[in-house]
Amino acid sequence: EAGVAQSPRYKIIEKRQSVAFWCNPISGHATLYWYQQILGQGPKLLIQFQNNGVVDDSQLPKDRFSAERLKGVDSTLKIQPAKLEDSAVYLCASSHLRQGGNIQYFGAGTRLSVL
């Protein structure tokens, strides 16, 4: 079984530029999560999808961050414009609705550096 795929692995941009991250979850997983992990902290949920609907985006800074999962499979997270404090690892995870007791499977993440 293929795992959660994320790209790119690394990205360096200057502040005020835009950036997009892509995630392809494990096949059949209805729930997809985007987390932000700042160095020295635990993952913080940015947005959670169930199929192509948003379950929770309460911690997504909507003035600059957006995310979509149009066909209920892969997802894109965008930041526009980026700020220095957005430097972090962005993790995508997926889980099956019923199997596995809601275990989340994580991708390797995208490390973003904003200069």
Add this chain to the structure above:
Amino acid sequence: AQSVAQPEDQVNVAEGNPLTVKCTYSVSGNPYLFWYVQYPNRGLQFLLKYITGDNLVKGSYGFEAEFNKSQTSFHLKKPSALVSDSALYFCAVRDIRATSGTYKYIFGTGTRLKVLA
């Protein structure tokens, strides 16, 4: 609101010695608790979970965790540490959203485990 705390930023242990990584939780109702491990430049990997049943939960790579309701703790343990166990460990609790009945996960700040040869 549910929360977890990992009181130690780092734990050092000699190879072959037992290890413990601490986690305490605060929940209303029955807790659903998880441990994940993160190796350098990798995503988090599931180790084990507690939902109900035996207080001692066995997981991947020889790890186990002890659920203690009276102390509201869920400490991660391994009888004999390996150098390859050196990584970042996260405790997490599952919370339910009252408005939608869906689940979300709250992670601790992580504990860096360093196993010395």
